Amino acid sequence: MENNQDKLLGEVTSGEYKYGFVTDIETDVIPKGLSEDVVRLISAKKEEPEWLLEFRLKAFRRWQTMKMPEWAHLNIPEIDYQDIIYYAAPKQKKGPDSLSDVDPELLKTFDKLGIPLEEQKRLTGVAVDAVMDSVSVKTTFRETLAEMGIIFCSFSEAVKEHPTLVQKYLASVVPYSDNFFAALNSAVFSDGSFCYIPKGVRCPMELSTYFRINASNTGQFERTLLIADEESYVSYLEGCTAPMRDENQLHAAVVEIVAERGAEVKYSTVQNWYPGDKEGKGGIFNFVTKRGICKGDDSRISWTQVETGSAITWKYPSCILRGNNSVGEFYSVAVTNNRQQADTGTKMIHIGSNTKSTIVSKGISAGFSQNSYRGLVKVLGKAEGARNFSQCDSLLLGDRCGAHTFPYIEVDNPSAIVEHEATTSRIGEDQIFYCNQRGISTEDAIGLIVNGYAREVINKLPMEFAVEAQKLLQISLEGSVG
Amino acid sequence: MQTDFLLQIKDLKASIDNKEILKGLNLEVKHGEIHAIMGPNGSGKSTLANVLTGREIATVTAGTVTYEGKNLLEMSPEERAREGIFLSFQYPIEIPGVSMVNFMKTAINEQRKYRGLEPLSASDFLRLMREKKELVEIDSALTNRSVNEGFSGGEKKKNEIFQMAMLEPRLALLDETDSGLDIDALRIVANGVNKIRRPDTSVIVITHYQRLLDYIVPDYVHVLYDGRIVRSAGPELALELEERGYDWIRKDADLSEETWTTDRK
Ligand SMILES: Nc1ncnc2c1ncn2[C@@H]1O[C@H](COP(=O)(O)OP(=O)(O)O)[C@@H](O)[C@H]1O
Numbered sequence: 146m147e148n149n150q151d152k153l154l155g156e157v158t159s160g161e162y163k164y165g166f167v168t169d170i171e172t173d174v175i176p177k178g179l180s181e182d183v184v185r186l187i188s189a190k191k192e193e194p195e196w197l198l199e200f201r202l203k204a205f206r207r208w209q210t211m212k213m214p215e216w217a218h219l220n221i222p223e224i225d226y227q228d229i230i231y232y233a234a235p236k237q238k239k240g241p242d243s244l245s246d247v248d249p250e251l252l253k254t255f256d257k258l259g260i261p262l263e264e265q266k267r268l269t270g271v272a273v274d275a276v277m278d279s280v281s282v283k284t285t286f287r288e289t290l291a292e293m294g295i296i297f298c299s300f301s302e303a304v305k306e307h308p309t310l311v312q313k314y315l316a317s318v319v320p321y322s323d324n325f326f327a328a329l330n331s332a333v334f335s336d337g338s339f340c341y342i343p344k345g346v347r348c349p350m351e352l353s354t355y356f357r358i359n360a361s362n363t364g365q366f367e368r369t370l371l372i373a374d375e376e377s378y379v380s381y382l383e384g385c386t387a388p389m390r391d392e393n394q395l396h397a398a399v400v401e402i403v404a405e406r407g408a409e410v411k412y413s414t415v416q417n418w419y420p421g422d423k424e425g426k427g428g429i430f431n432f433v434t435k436r437g438i439c440k441g442d443d444s445r446i447s448w449t450q451v452e453t454g455s456a457i458t459w460k461y462p463s464c465i466l467r468g469n470n471s472v473g474e475f476y477s478v479a480v481t482n483n484r485q486q487a488d489t490g491t492k493m494i495h496i497g498s499n500t501k502s503t504i505v506s507k508g509i510s511a512g513f514s515q516n517s518y519r520g521l522v523k524v525l526g527k528a529e530g531a532r533n534f535s536q537c538d539s540l541l542l543g544d545r546c547g548a549h550t551f552p553y554i555e556v557d558n559p560s561a562i563v564e565h566e567a568t569t570s571r572i573g574e575d576q577i578f579y580c581n582q583r584g585i586s587t588e589d590a591i592g593l594i595v596n597g598y599a600r601e602v603i604n605k606l607p608m609e610f611a612v613e614a615q616k617l618l619q620i621s622l623e624g625s626v627g
Numbered sequence: 628m629q630t631d632f633l634l635q636i637k638d639l640k641a642s643i644d645n646k647e648i649l650k651g652l653n654l655e656v657k658h659g660e661i662h663a664i665m666g667p668n669g670s671g672k673s674t675l676a677n678v679l680t681g682r683e684i685a686t687v688t689a690g691t692v693t694y695e696g697k698n699l700l701e702m703s704p705e706e707r708a709r710e711g712i713f714l715s716f717q718y719p720i721e722i723p724g725v726s727m728v729n730f731m732k733t734a735i736n737e738q739r740k741y742r743g744l745e746p747l748s749a750s751d752f753l754r755l756m757r758e759k760k761e762l763v764e765i766d767s768a769l770t771n772r773s774v775n776e777g778f779s780g781g782e783k784k785k786n787e788i789f790q791m792a793m794l795e796p797r798l799a800l801l802d803e804t805d806s807g808l809d810i811d812a813l814r815i816v817a818n819g820v821n822k823i824r825r826p827d828t829s830v831i832v833i834t835h836y837q838r839l840l841d842y843i844v845p846d847y848v849h850v851l852y853d854g855r856i857v858r859s860a861g862p863e864l865a866l867e868l869e870e871r872g873y874d875w876i877r878k879d880a881d882l883s884e885e886t887w888t889t890d891r892k
């Protein structure tokens with residue numbers, strides 16, 4: 146770990162977005178614009194059952210009556226929803242069963258992103274579902290996992306092969322009417338990952354989905370559904386990148402997690418969508434609804450996120466703590482630089498008795514960026530003995546950026562204990578100079594300080610991701626001081 | 628270019644917010660020499676240390692500084708450090724969240740890289756840490772904490788000397804490293820410096836008091852007064868200052884013809 150850190154500190158030399166390339170591949174795209182016909186077309190392309198088309202149409206009709214949320218501390222330019230392509234798929238033979246069926250260009254793309262899809266090349270212990278634009282390209286280690294009864298496949302395949310599971314759980318945590326972006330996603334979602342861990346099974350490897358936007362003018366609307374049956378355990382990772390383009394691209398995903406009695410789910414994200422250039426041109430608009438329910442007693446859901454990318458981030462991974470003694474956790478590092486804007490946080494809804502939640506949010510703002518934490522801790526009347534601890538820290542680089550915290554606390558049970566701590570600090574010129582005087586460059590000094598500041602959260606990530614995340618933090622902040 | 632001099636400062640002038648602090652300072656330091664710079668508060672001692680290490684509080688307005696034959700003023704602060712200049716800070720800085728181990732490891736390996744050396748392996752590094760900790764008698768617990776965070780004044784000063792031991796500089800600037808130390812700590816710190824020092828290590832000891840110079844015996848003592856070195860002599864000058872204070876220097880300096888052109892125009 147120590148060694149790795151040194152290496153990555155040494156390795157990083159330029160602050161440019163490294164994943165900005167475009168893959169030249171034949172893509173099946175539908176015309177721009179959104180209508181009932183488009184929803185039907187997407188559903189038809191995916192050969193979906195009638196109930197799913199109905200779900201999409203209901204969502205679409207609802208969406209048409211909804212407005213974009215305006216309460217966030219974000220300055221969102223007008224988005225023309227008719228100017229977006231809602232389905233783009235790299236052309237390949239249907240359902241690639243073996244790797245030789247996958248277009249070599251696609252394999253190269255994921256290789257370049259550090260996600261080799263050949264199983265023998267993969268780090269042992271990580272199974273990957275690779276999603277490019279609207280479809281899943283390849284899911285690794287499926288057979289190994291299947292032997293234990295674990296289902297890990299693309300969402301589309303799950304619809305075909307495990308329709309009862311999908312139908313039972315889809316929209317059970319995030320209803321299609323939940324919010325503007327969730328409704329949009331429910332209408333046009335293309336693909337994503339599906340995962341089911343049976344009773345009593347500890348998933349032996351990290352499951353991960355890697356999302357890649359490639360095609361231009363397209364939106365990405367993926368849907369992830371993760372079900373941990375009683376007494377099971379899974380750790381799930383999500384990574385994402387996109388090419389550098391001058392236009393903004395919309396990403397509106399929905400992730401739902403269900404933890405049954407005694408189950409534990411760890412969900413980690415390293416979000417590195419293209420953030421736009423220094424002047425704020427281009428970049429991904431990242432509007433994501435992520436929510437988990439601790440449905441059974443003694444269950445636990447833990448969200449860990451490192452958010453470095455996107456021009457705009459709007460995202461509140463939340464936990465509904467319904468089971469007694471259930472536990473929800475949210476560990477977040479959100480970095481904004483240049484003209485990036487982030488409004489991110491969580492909701493912890495305590496319903497069951499003796500439910501516990503922990504929130505650790507570390508915001509880092511630099512340049513002209515705006516970084517907000519927004520969190521709700523809600524304790525319902527029956528949540529006897531509920532406890533929450535929240536720690537919200539902001540770190541500022543320079544004096545032209547903004548850091549804001551919007552904590553909301555609603556407690557309806559007098560036995561609840563809710564604690565909130567917040568700090569704001571600044572990386573001082575004197576700290577940087579002290580490092581410089583010992584031979585450490587300014588960029589490396591920032592890397593050291595920022596990684597030290599974010600360590601509590603980074604430590605929650607699985608090892609391979611932790612290294613990646615540290616590197617990202619430093620790269621994202623390059624050029625922000627001096 | 629090979630010269631006898633490690634450091635040559637010629638007619639150095641520097642200002643803070645357009646106020647001239649260094650007013651034409653000259654100093655030459657040969658390899659292996661120890662120079663003490665003494666002077667009353669506010670005379671510009673720390674400003675000199677800042678200018679030599681590249682801290683941008685003061686702006687250099689005139690003069691030259693040559694280090695190992697190179698123009699020091701053109702180098703970035705980290706380059707100067709990698710070239711072997713080390714400052715023991717008068718007020719060491721706290722860096723919460725950054726462990727001493729990580730900090731030192733990054734510093735050492737950056738410096739090694741600059742000299743074309745491979746990074747130290749984890750075990751070599753830890754061995755070096757242990758060795759130097761013993762050398763400067765620093766408490767093990769301190770190096771397990773964040774850089775200077777919550778350290779007492781004395782612990783911070785010891786930690787500076789520990790870092791000096793780790794980095795083995797060619798030119799060490801000790802800015803009031805003795806202030807705030809009790810006599811035991813002072814002895815430990817001074818002995819540390821003596822043990823670290825190689826025959827060709829040069830040291831500039833900035834101090835208020837004679838007592839440190841009992842342990843670190845200088846070859847030359849300079850008095851810095853109002854931005855200028857107004858007197859240079861051997862170690863006996865320190866004793867004289869101890870006895871007579873700075874007042875007689877002040878009188879001397881004020882009578883100098885130079886002051887007509889600066890202070891009284
Ligand atoms: N950051 C600063 N901003 C403004 N003035 C300063 C600053 N640092 C030092 N000075 C001024 O420069 C002069 C010399 O200070 P300094 O070099 O710290 O003296 P010494 O170390 O000899 O006590 C003093 O008048 C002091 O007030």
Ligand SMILES: [Mg+2]
Binds near residue numbers: 673802
């Ligand atoms: Mg001083």
